[in-house]
């Protein structure tokens with residue numbers, strides 16, 4: 001039987017003395033051992049929702065329960081049991097990296113020995129051991145974010161809430177963070193992931209909650225969400241750099257063409273348009289080196305949900 005970790009019922013939150021509804025009647029259960037992605041554009045209400053899950057805000061209406069307890073009435077107990085990685089500037093930036101981890105460990109109830117052991121292990125794992133004596137404010141933005149991520153690892157909480165954990169990281173560090181998230185989950189950690197980076201998140205999350213304008217637009221397993229757009233395909237095109245704009249102009253009538261790298265384009269299109277688009281792609285004057293047809297990505301699902309919402 002799946003065990004609920006969080007139960008959100010009709011969560012509604014107003015800011016500005018009741019004038020602005022940032023969360024609108026959201027009901028959602030998060031189960032032990034899953035990785036759930038909370039997705040949505042800027043201002044959708046994701047952080048507001050998370051803040052109620054860690055007790056920083058209390059819902060105006062509805063309830064947020066953690067393991068059966070109303071969060072707003074048991075804030076101390078709840079934050080002892082979870083690790084939270086926020087978007088906000090790291091408050092410990094006057095400390096050395098090893099101190100930031102060590103003291104976080106001590107605050108979470110680790111003994112001196114455990115805190116020291118975990119600090120060293122985390123610094124090693126993150127490839128940051130050589131920076132252990134550096135003051136955090138003297139590290140690069142990405143290195144600071146990585147140490148901030150490290151503080152969520154110390155103490156081995158059974159529930160982690162991660163708000164954009166790969167922001168500002170280079171590709172290798174992003175991969176490292178995703179690998180760690182996957183490993184922790186395999187050991188049973190429940191992970192709640194807030195992200196814009198759907199293409200990366202898609203590889204790790206089991207279920208997705210799509211939020212926009214404070215409302216929950218969809219909540220489902222990724223595969224089910226993708227089925228909803230199975231009338232669509234994704235085309236990836238590798239071209240000569242000089243021809244990229246020309247290709248975009250030729251294809252834009254069939255959907256939104258994105259230039260994802262200097263010489264790579266991608267677009268989602270209706271299955272009915274595939275034949276025509278391939279004919280255009282095969283036009284030699286476009287100098288296309290290679291192309292592939294793929295099933296829809298989570299990003300496609302997301303933009304479809306946005307469109308459906310727009311058409312309501």
Ligand SMILES: Nc1ncnc2c1ncn2[C@@H]1O[C@H](COP(=O)(O)OP(=O)(O)OP(=O)(O)O)[C@@H](O)[C@H]1O
Pocket residue numbers: 015016020022040041042043044045046047048049
């Ligand atoms: N303290 C606040 N007072 C008033 N309005 C706020 C406050 N915090 C957020 N809002 C508004 O509530 C809405 C939701 O904000 P929230 O930070 O939850 O969005 P988000 O989905 O996390 O966005 P992002 O992806 O940009 O971080 C936004 O329109 C925002 O302007």
